[in-house]
Amino acid sequence: MTNDQWLEIGTIVAAQGMKGELRVYPESQFPERFEEPGERWMLRPGETEPQPVKLVKGRYIDGKNLYVVQLAEVENRDRAEALAGTKLMVKASDRPILEEDEYHVLDLIGMEVFLQESGENLGVVVNVFPAGNDLLEVQLHQQPVAVAPEDEPETPQKGEVNRTSKKRKVLRPKPPKPSTILIPFVKAIAPVVDLENRRIEITPPPGLLEMNQDV
Structure with a gap:
């Protein structure tokens, strides 16, 4: 996989509920990436090639900057939890057309x-x-x-011979x-x-x- 072939649009961070829904942290400013059904791609941790997956539906969670999505064949919480850390991607050629003063x-x-x-x-x-x-x-x-503090002389105890100056180590x-x-x-x-x-x-x-x- 090369970076110029794919665009990362989000990361699956956790399961949502018991029916296989997934919480996704978005890396894209385009809601349609997570809300419109269609083909997306998944890159699991440790893998090098994205695999196709169908986005069934999705919605935004107000105040948390997260989307909740449903992917095909992810039908329960166990399957959803197994996808934590997986990247959601699209092909680089699938960039939305931008308006003036909009940027990827x-x-x-x-x-x-x-x-x-x-x-x-x-x-x-x-x-x-x-x-x-x-x-x-x-x-x-x-x-x-950052300025590291200097070592401070240790105060000798009563009755101790202090022929040489001892230093007390200070944590850096x-x-x-x-x-x-x-x-x-x-x-x-x-x-x-x-x-x-x-x-x-x-x-x-x-x-x-x-x-x-x-x-």
Whole structure:
């Protein structure tokens, strides 16, 4: 399997109820991927080639960003649970036609994000979260630097000979996870999306970058 042949649209995360329904975390912004009956493809954990499967029906769960789908021949909870971790896919040629200012999520992942005013390369898009307005998760190029504390001298106990200075080991902190920010993916904040050059230019309002920074 090659990445340019297939599009991942979601991941089966759990069984739903007792009749074989499946909870799916979506990687696609197009509801028809999960709601319209038809052929889909499954890639089970550890396998390299997707297998065809028929989507019978599906619905969205409000507030949980999950779809519940029914696949053909998955008729009970045991069969549904066995599919946890399985990827749902479609052929790359089966991309919906986009309207103006619409983009495929997979096209946005990996794009560099620049501040339009200064030209600073802020970071790279690592995820897109669907919401009222979609949110770009941007991993910053400028990461915080962790400073390890110095060892502290151990206080000698009464009556002890302290001819040499002893050190008390201090646990080193774990390296911080990469710092990210969330950018609303709207025209006013991200006016330039250049797919050819893999470049997004943003004009964030004052305080936005500091307000939602995850450090």
